[in-house]
Amino acid sequence: MNNAHSALFRPYETKWHSFPNRIAMAPMTRSQSPDGVPTKEVARYYRRRVEGGTPFIITEGTNVNHPPSNFDANIPRFYGEAALAGWKHVVDEVHAAGGFIVPQIWHVGMMRKQGTGHFPDAPSVGPSGLIRPGKQISEPMTQAEIDDVVQAFADAARDAKAVGFDGVEIHGAHGYLIDQFFWEGTNQRTDGYGGSMLNRTRFAQEILRAVRKAVGPDFLVMFRFSQWKQQDYEAKLAPTPQDLEAFLGVLVDAGADMLHASTRRFWEPEFDGSTLNLAGWCKKLTGLPSMSVGSVGLDDEFMASMRGASAGVADITRLVECLEREEFDLIAVGRALLVDPDWANKIRDGRLSEVEPFVPEALGYLS
Numbered sequence: 001m002n003n004a005h006s007a008l009f010r011p012y013e014t015k016w017h018s019f020p021n022r023i024a025m026a027p028m029t030r031s032q033s034p035d036g037v038p039t040k041e042v043a044r045y046y047r048r049r050v051e052g053g054t055p056f057i058i059t060e061g062t063n064v065n066h067p068p069s070n071f072d073a074n075i076p077r078f079y080g081e082a083a084l085a086g087w088k089h090v091v092d093e094v095h096a097a098g099g100f101i102v103p104q105i106w107h108v109g110m111m112r113k114q115g116t117g118h119f120p121d122a123p124s125v126g127p128s129g130l131i132r133p134g135k136q137i138s139e140p141m142t143q144a145e146i147d148d149v150v151q152a153f154a155d156a157a158r159d160a161k162a163v164g165f166d167g168v169e170i171h172g173a174h175g176y177l178i179d180q181f182f183w184e185g186t187n188q189r190t191d192g193y194g195g196s197m198l199n200r201t202r203f204a205q206e207i208l209r210a211v212r213k214a215v216g217p218d219f220l221v222m223f224r225f226s227q228w229k230q231q232d233y234e235a236k237l238a239p240t241p242q243d244l245e246a247f248l249g250v251l252v253d254a255g256a257d258m259l260h261a262s263t264r265r266f267w268e269p270e271f272d273g274s275t276l277n278l279a280g281w282c283k284k285l286t287g288l289p290s291m292s293v294g295s296v297g298l299d300d301e302f303m304a305s306m307r308g309a310s311a312g313v314a315d316i317t318r319l320v321e322c323l324e325r326e327e328f329d330l331i332a333v334g335r336a337l338l339v340d341p342d343w344a345n346k347i348r349d350g351r352l353s354e355v356e357p358f359v360p361e362a363l364g365y366l367s
């Protein structure tokens, strides 16, 4: 290890765990769980990343127990005996390698094509039935549907704890269900869940409160959010630091204790007048542990990869500088870890020439 990299490999003490370095595996959807049940191969896949030097695993998105929560039957469920037994095996493997693991619990909302997933006949649900601004294909969610989904997230968190996970991450990003409530582009409700930004956070608040109640005060509850949406890269939930402070304040009050700010390029300043990125602002405004993400170790961002572009290896100088300034605490790494399970150890040892570039074929492995 050389000095320039020391900030990335500095231990991080928290009340939940002593992390030996700052690297986490970003949640990355895979379609490798037939009928939604994680296999032994899935467990090996995560264990392999821990053995390669990444101590903190956030699993691929895994769906809560609500019929239209999923759009691909090979994406894992987070409910039912068989799937939870599969997840327990994943947890055991990761723990055996010394890792820390949280599942990312997820409801896709209106991002689901009708007729897909574990319950193809279930109608897709969303706050206003909008797939994207101006495109409504179903009725707004009823209060009973909202209550069911809140309960499904709480049940998933309870089960995460029961099978031995170290915490849970709630997927509130990227234009999926929770984010569809946050964003006025997809939330046109006129009841207490729509209108002002605070009203649009109400669904997330209810989920966080129910999750916190289900797991107690000491279990890690992470919340992932993003300004950008798959439906609109330029969308801004919080156009100013003041808006962000108000937005985060309600999430923290409702029970979030770590924030995962999803950006496509971690080095981009979030607001004019400061070099801080979104995760940097999370830490500054809330004081909570904060995780950043976006193009670490690669020279192009991930949505380009999803469309078939390659990405070359990039050095991590800028990342280390942010960590040296303690702008955020942890960094999630996505595609670099997908193609190279030993990424962390190679970076630690200065073996940059051995790091694998990202190739689109890596996504073939997912589906």
Ligand SMILES: Cc1cc2nc3c(=O)[nH]c(=O)nc-3n(C[C@H](O)[C@H](O)[C@H](O)COP(=O)(O)O)c2cc1C
Pocket: 026, 027, 028, 029, 030, 060, 061, 104, 171, 173, 174, 224, 262, 263, 264, 293, 294, 295, 296, 301, 302, 305, 332, 333, 334, 335, 336, 363, 366
């Ligand atoms: C194949 C693939 C699947 C992904 N699936 C998820 C997911 O299930 N949940 C999520 O929050 N983000 C998901 N993402 C986004 C990643 O977590 C991460 O934010 C993004 O890839 C940027 O990190 P990177 O540039 O290091 O790859 C996915 C990304 C990729 C490449």
